[in-house]
Amino acid sequence: MAFSDLTLTRNNIDALEELTFKGVNVTTGSTTLNLSEKDNLILGKAIKLLKTDILENLREFINDTTYSTETALLDAIYAADSEELLVDLLSYKFLELWFAQDATHKDSYSFAKAGKYYQMYNQYLTGNLRRLSGLLAKPKTTPRVRFMSLY
Numbered sequence: 001m002a003f004s005d006l007t008l009t010r011n012n013i014d015a016l017e018e019l020t021f022k023g024v025n026v027t028t029g030s031t032t033l034n035l036s037e038k039d040n041l042i043l044g045k046a047i048k049l050l051k052t053d054i055l056e057n058l059r060e061f062i063n064d065t066t067y068s069t070e071t072a073l074l075d076a077i078y079a080a081d082s083e084e085l086l087v088d089l090l091s092y093k094f095l096e097l098w099f100a101q102d103a104t105h106k107d108s109y110s111f112a113k114a115g116k117y118y119q120m121y122n123q124y125l126t127g128n129l130r131r132l133s134g135l136l137a138k139p140k141t142t143p144r145v146r147f148m149s150l151y
Contacts, residue, residue, distance in 0.1 A: 003051070003074035008043060010034055012091045035098070042101070046093040050086070057129050066137055073136075080135035085128040092121035 010033050013021065021035060029037025054077060055062075055070055067073040078086060096117035103111035 001075075001078055003071070003078040006047060006050075006078060006086055006090060008033060008087065008090055008094060012087055013095070016091060016095060039098075042097050043094055046090055046097055049097075050090055050093050053125055054129060057125070058133055061133070061136065076136055077129075077132050080132050085124075085132060089121060089124060089128060092117050092124065096121055 013033055013035070025034050026036055026039075027034060030040050031037055032040040032043050051074060054074065058073060058077070061067050061073050062070060067076060096114050099110045099114035099117065101110075102108070103114050105111065
């Protein structure tokens with residue numbers, strides 16, 4: 001499977017915010033999650049930001065040619081993800097962006113929700129990528145150690 005297949009379903013969103021979106025079922029426009037007519041725009045932005053964060057955090061796998069391209073690295077991470085950790089990260093990023101678009105002032109409900117999902121995303125990003133990168137081929141760069149014999 002390719003990283004480009006990564007997406008969310010309404011169940012992923014409802015697992016985190018079922019009460020917030022209860023009764024919302026938009027079926028017109030270019031909806032992906034049935035939240036609004038243009039929810040696919042925010043989903044696309046969330047995928048791009050997640051992709052950028054993964055590549056920034058795992059740059060050493062490309063720099064030492066363990067993976068020849070960014071796409072190869074992303075596909076390897078996606079293939080190693082058997083627990084849907086990337087879907088969880090994408091859910092947090094999507095909800096952060098979703099609530100941030102309505103956050104007009106710091107005292108608003110949307111601002112608090114956006115901040116909550118921003119913190120969750122950043123907290124889980126490091127841990128999940130560390131876990132997933134452990135399932136990848138190790139970077140080829142290894143420190144050289146020279147043993148000297150006393151004989």
